[in-house]
Amino acid sequence: MPPYSGKVLWVDLTAQVIEEQHIPDEIYTQFLGGIGLGAWMLYRHIPAMADPLGPDNILGFLPGLLTGTPTLYTGRWMAVGKSPLTSTWGEANCGGYLSIAIKQCGYDGIFIKGISPTAVYLLIGPQGPQLLNASDLWGLDTYQTEDILIDRHTVKKKPAVACIGQAGENCSLIAGISHDHGRMAARSGLGAVMGSKKLKAIVFCGAKRVDSVDPCRMKELSRKTQKFTQITLPIPAWSPPWLGLVMRNPWISIRLDGIISNTVLKKWGSAGYNQFLNEWDDSPFKNWTGSHHDFPMSHSRAFSAKQVMEDEVSKYHCLACPTGCGGIYKNPDGQSHSHKPEYETFQSFGGFLLNEDYPSVVRINDLLNRAGMDSISAGACVAAAIEWYTEGLIDCETAAGLELTWGNTIAIIEMVRQMIERRGFGANFSDGLKAAAERLGLERHTGVIESGGQELAMHDLRLDSGLAVHASVEPNPGRHTTGSSLYYDFYRLWKVMPELPKPSLFERKKKARIPNYQLGIRCVANSNFTNFYNTLGVCFYGACLGADRLFFFDQVNAACGWHHSAEHYMQVGQRVQTLKQLFNLKQGIDPVSIRPSKRALGLLPLKKGGNRGVMVNLDSLRHFYWQAIGWDHKFGIPTPETVNALGLGPLAMELELPAMILNKHTAWQIEMQSQEGLEVTQ
C-alpha cells in the first residue's frame, strides 16, 4: 500500500458539516502530497478575489507524502491558505510531530472553510471528527490550550494539537499556528485565518499505521543517508564568527557544503549561525541600514555558539530528524521551559535592533511562542518603529511613552506585548509592517522592508542575489527558505541531474552578481526542488544535506511503487510552483508588482560593510527566472505552452485574469482559451 490514504477531511464551520473526500490516485501522481495536494485543492476551491479573513478562504493542514514512513527528515507539516498578509498564496511549514498525527487519523489533509458562529475546536478521535465548544479555551495562550486539550483527550495515546494563541484570536496578520509548545507555522499570517474562522485548535487522536510499498528499500536508503548525518566536523564553538569573517572577503565566494551546515545544526542548532552570519554580513542590521560594524564581535558575543548552549536543558528533535537542531531551554525565570530561539529570532531581536541583552531575546521568544506570533515579522516591525522614532517621524505622544531607541530592551519587550495584545502604540503593528506604515502615514518611507507585504527574514538580499530573486518571484513572496544561490550549493542537484550547472568551489563575487540565464536556471531548480520536498514533508535543513545524500527521488519510488526519474519529480515541483502562481493570478495579484523594498535591494547603497555599494538588478534577474521556468519573461505569467506541458491546462482554462493584469497581457487568455482537448485531471 502506498503512504497515502486517498482521502481528506473537509470541515465547513458555517454549516457545521464535516465530510470526507476521496482523492483519485492520479492526483498523487501529479502533485504527490503536502504542499502539492494543498495547491491543487486551494486553487480549485477558493474563489477569485476571496477575502482572506472571510468564509471563502480555506485553511489546509497537510502532512508530507513520506511522513510516517521509515525516512529521515520527513516530519514537517504545512498550513496553506490565502495569506491575509500578502493576499497571495500563503504557506507555512512547521516541525514537531503533528505531521504524523494527521496521517494517523487517516487523512492526507484537513481543509477548513466557513466561519463558526462561536469559538470551536476540531477533535479527530476514535468517535470520528467532531466540532466542540472552545469558549473555555478562547483567550488562553498556546501552551495552556495545548496542555488542557492533551489532558482532556488522552485515552491511551497522547494526542497532537495545533492551536492559536491571542495573536491568532485577535486576527493579527502576523499570527502563526502553534504546535508542541511553540513550534510555529509562523509565516503568511495563517494564524489570523484560523482566528477569523473562530477555530481555536485541532486535536489529532489517531493511531493508524502509515504504509509503504517497499519499506525494506526505504530503510536501506535511510541507512545510507544516516552515514552522512553522522559526520560531525571538528568545528569549535569559537570559530563561527571567524569563518564568517573569511566568507566576507570582498573577492571570492566559497561554495559551502551541507555537511558543514549539518554539523553546526547538530552542535548548536540554527543559533550556532548567529555570529557566523553576523560577521559574514548575511544578517541585516539596524533595519537594513547597518553592517557588522554596528554590531561587532564584542557585541554579538552575547549570542555566541557557546552562550546559546548554556541554557539548553536537552536537545529537541522534530519527527524523523536525526540532526536535532532544536533545544529545550530554561527561561530566564529559571523554572519554565521553552523552545530554544532560532537564528531568525536571535537576529530579529538581537543584532537587527542592536540589542545585546541575551535574556531579553529568550524572554521575547517565549512571549511570541505563547501568543502565537511570527518572531521575524515582529522583529521587523520593532526595527521600523525604532528607526521612525529615532528619526523623529514618530513623536513621544504617538509612541505612548515608549522610548524606542536601538537596543532599549525595556521598550522592545513592551512593544512586543502591545503588538500581541493589540493595544497602545504597538497595536499599529499587530498586522505587520506594511499595515503599520499605512496607519502611521509612512508607507513611502524606505524603512518599510517587505516584499509583497511579507516582512523579509534575517538574510541580506544584497549578499545573495538569488535570495532577492526568490523574495520577488515566489508565489509566497518575501521568504528566505524558498531559494537562494547558497541553497543551490547545498542541494547539490547537479549530482543527480548532470544537466544542471555545477557551481565552482570558488567564484568571483562580482561575477556571481551579474544577471545571466544560468542564474535563472539555478533559481528555478531551487524552486522546483523546494516544492518537491515540500510535497514530501521534508525539512529544509535536511534538504540542505544534498539531493545525492538524501535519495528522496528513490524514496518516493520505493514508498509508492513507482519508477520515475529525478527529472520527473522536479517537474512535479514545477507543476506545483506554476499552480501556485495561477492561484495568485486568480486572486488578482500582478507578479510584476511584487518587489522587495528598495533598501533591501541596495538601491540606497550601504556605505560600510561587506555589502557596501552592492545593488541588486532585480528586473534582469527576474527576467531570467521567468524565462527559465517557462513563464512570460516580462509579466511572470505562466505561458500557455508551460501550463499545458505541465498538465494544468483545464485548470487554467477556468481562470479569468483580472483586468489589471489582462491589460498588460491580453493575448494570454485568448491563447489559453484556444487550447482544447488536453489530457489532465481536473
Add this chain to the structure above:
Amino acid sequence: MSHTITGTCQGCTACLKVCPTQAIRGERKVIHVIDSARCIDCGACGRICAFTAVLDQHAQSCTHARRAEWLKPCFDLKLCTACGLCIQACPVSCLELNQSLKMDKTLYPNLSRADDCLACGFCVDICPVDAVRMASPNN
C-alpha cells in the same frame, strides 16, 4: 481488511479492554465485533484472546500468549538517531524520549511504561535505521 472476531469468541471482553482505539464492541458473554474503520491492526486483540477467536488482516488465526510473555521493544542506541518516529508510531504512548547517554544532551527512546506495551511492533516497522527490535522481556 482489518482483524476480525470469529464465532469461537466467548465474550470475555479481554480484547475490548486492550484495544488502543476502542474499535471493539460487545457485551459480556456475547460475540464481540471489530469496527474495521477504527482497527489499526496492532494485533493486541489476537494476542490476548485465550480462545484464539481473532483472525488477523490476512485472515490467519492469531496466536495467544500470556501478556507477561509478549515481546517488548529494545533499542540499539548506537544506531538510534533520536528521531522520535517510534515514539509517535506507538498507539499507546508507552515510549518516551528520556534516556540520556551522551554529553550532548540528546534524549533517546525508552520503554517507560512497559505494562502498557501491546507488542504491536509499530516502532520496529517505522524505525528508518533498524535501531529497534522486539525481544522477550525475560532476556
